[in-house]
Amino acid sequence: MVILTAIDRDPGCKGVVETAHDLATGMDMEMVVLHVIPEDGNEEAAREEISEMVRSVVGDLDDVDLRIVPEQTRRDLPTGRTANHILQVAEEIDPDYIVIGSRKRTGLGKILLGSVSKLILANANVPVVTVEQKRKAEA
Template identity: 40%
Template sequence: MSRLIERVLIPTDDSDGALSGAKRGIALASRTGADVHVLSVVETGNEPPEYDDELLASLEAQAEGAVETVEQMARDYDEEVDVTTVVRRGIPFQSIREYANRREIDVVAMGTTGRAGIDRILLGSVTENVLRTARTPVLAVPPNADQPAIDDVAFDRLLLPTDGSDGAEIAAEWGIALADRFESTVHALYAIDTSPFSAIGDEVPEALGHRGETAVESVRKRAGDADVDATGSIATGSPTDVILEYATDEDVDLIVIGTHGRTGIGQWFLGSVTENVVRQADVPVFCVPVSADSP
């Protein structure tokens, strides 16, 4: 049987945010039997770098040190893990995306904040650009997430927000596959946001409630077919607030969410919802693009 995840890419600049992402990425790779690729990008832009040779050499030495740190973290945790380290010059998010595509990476694991100032290599904006353009899932670790040792990283309770869209369905497939691998519990959640329809009456909220029941039941049935324990909930409020509140109240370990959902008047999950969840969450967020292959 093929592995769920075969290659995990960990971008790093040796910042606290990047190392937090590395811990989750190493835990994910080790527990799925995946190889680890560690990438640090020296930002040079589209034009030839303005750095002199001495400064460029210093930045590349820092980048080499950054990938070696993560490599050592991975080997200390799992001496059998296969680790590849790479330093590139270029625009960070483009280099990450291109490396992921060329090396057939299955998941990119990264912190959402990095260095600031002239020595920056990885920034929050880099993560957002990766999220917008990646063809594979991105495990984004926000700065508010706790900082456990790799041994203590948990994937026991997974939150799967859904709106019944294609984007939510592919995210649910990934969430259930991860839950099956980790023997986790799945929490399916649908948010009824009635604020755009407050002057219309009760018909629209009732219809949304029916849609929510259908979406949640679809996730629960899929989980049941995979012998994964699942619960389902419907809550009223803005999707971002509902997701964050539920994650806190239920002490979930990971939010698995699509990066795009419905469009038009029925939209609930847009890229902006996922980005807001990533920015504000206290737990890692596993972001699945609609273009991602099924697990």
Template identity: 30%
Template sequence: MYDRILLPTDGGAPAEQALENALDLAEQYDAELHLLNVVDTTVFAGEVETGPVVEQFEQTGTTTVETLVEAVRERGHDRVVGDVVHGRPHTGILSYVEKNDIDLIVMGTRGRTGLDRYLLGSVTEKVVRLSDVPVLTVRHKSE
């Protein structure tokens, strides 16, 4: 049913909780698990020198993905791919899905409502609305 499962991650707790679900499904279906970090380069003004900042974000994303890839392999699932791309988070995710023939997206969500969600937006919500493949959302359980 699922050959390639994508978990977009920013290294936060919601993505960490979603990883458990993604890994369970990958093991159940013997699917390749893709771990993706999108470096949001659209938040910077056009005239500002962003090279060092973007490099830092990319390094943080790379470290996050490499750490998760290693954790997945330690759990015995060798079919894992890690990647870091640039762009708007939701468009980066959807583009990755198309380019890599992803069958399922598993995403964490903070469960924001009201004004917080309106002001901050929701990458997960945008992906759910625009994705051509199924999206499993995992709500973050705060301590």
């Protein structure tokens, strides 16, 4: 059994990792942490930053499958590239749950389509757990 946890580099994702880790531990599941970097992004820097963030929550990375995936521009993707990369990994590993962060939006932001979390919620074939990302990481 697997939990796929998709995070970005925002320090507010610590709560997402913590929720996923609690679920994985409580249900004796494997935890896969996924981060999609921009095509022109520094993969090594992203790996270090994401590793440190996850390590600060779970301790060590021995029981975590950390995946850093470079985003690729593809014309055949019907929705946002990042969301599709997450959904593609989900299709490959067949998780039991997906855990993602969601930023609180107000007014027009709630109406506009395009947020990664909305696209994952609308297109995932498994239950999705959303965790509110705090604007600033809590100490």
